[in-house]
């Protein structure tokens with residue numbers, strides 16, 4: 001393969017990615033390539049993780065367990081810390097059991113491929129996260145994509161395929177659009193058609209609901225409404241690792257069949273300790289979640305006033321530009337004003353749907369948010385034609 005030629009083609013299409021380097025903790029303000037900037041694109045929504053409370057937990061755990069887990073969970077890698085994290089997560093999500101993975105990506109790939117056997121038809125939302133898509137690609141069953149958030153299209157496709165066994169898979173919060181799945185309808189449809197429902201709460205955990213428990217709390221649904229409740233520890237919880245919550249039988253089955261669980265080293269003790277610290281913090285600081293939600297509402301109101309459609313329910317605010325190079329240019333204007341908001345391009349989103357994806361943190365101040373809005377107003381004046389409004 002001619003790598004240079006392929007890379008040149010990416011550059012020509014405005015799709016080549018530069019790496020920017022951060023040399024501080026992931027907080028509202030960071031040092032980016034040597035310059036102090038406001039960070040408006042992190043998934044560290046609660047702005048936790050660098051505080052001494054967390055650092056102390058991690059250092060203590062490493063003192064006891066060392067740095068590496070030393071083996072797979074099924075051989076020598078399973079520590080008391082891992083067991084503690086799983087029971088804490090099960091309590092947090094109010095399910096019978098939980099199984100943790102090294103990342104949300106491996107949780108999704110392993111879980112969807114383990115459940116989607118040859119008799120299963122998987123129904124997957126068109127804008128599901130890449131890790132769910134890859135899980136579908138590895139599954140032996142048939143995969144049917146339905147239009148994003150479109151319950152009518154889903155029903156049409158269920159009738160068309162009449163599955164013996166069905167698995168309905170959706171993000172609860174869509175990572176690049178910041179909108180929500182029609183959860184209550186999906187729960188009903190899965191129940192009516194006797195299908196399993198799998199929900200990816202990666203951007204909902206620590207974010208949605210009065211105490212940050214995720215999409216079920218937000219939609220006032222019971223834990224039994226969803227069969228497979230997946231989440232990640234790497235976003236609002238400021239650690240690393242993925243998890244699946246559900247019945248004891250589900251978790252036991254995945255423990256034996258999810259290849260990304262079986263054939264990889266257990267999460268490192270430091271990460272597990274950080275996850276436990278984050279869950280403890282969340283339990284005792286619901287005001288952190290509420291502060292994030294206040295910021296979301298404030299930013300959404302201001303964007304709507306500017307004519308940019310925004311949804312106050314999540315901290316993800318895409319501002320659609322469309323053209324890749326124009327989106328890059330506007331992202332650069334922000335950087336010149338010491339605000340870091342990278343532009344999101346193909347293949348993360350469709351071609352011609354490039355966007356700035358602003359994300360908020362609980363620790364952003366009103367002044368921080370107002371600074372962003374000022375630059376945005378300037379950009380809209382200068383480059384009006386670039387914005388979809």
Ligand SMILES: *Cc1c(COP(=O)(O)O)cnc(C)c1O
Nearest residue numbers: 103104105129131175202232234
């Ligand atoms: C980030 C993300 C994942 C993957 O989680 P990681 O822990 O980062 O591997 C899965 N699903 C969704 C919707 C995500 O946004």
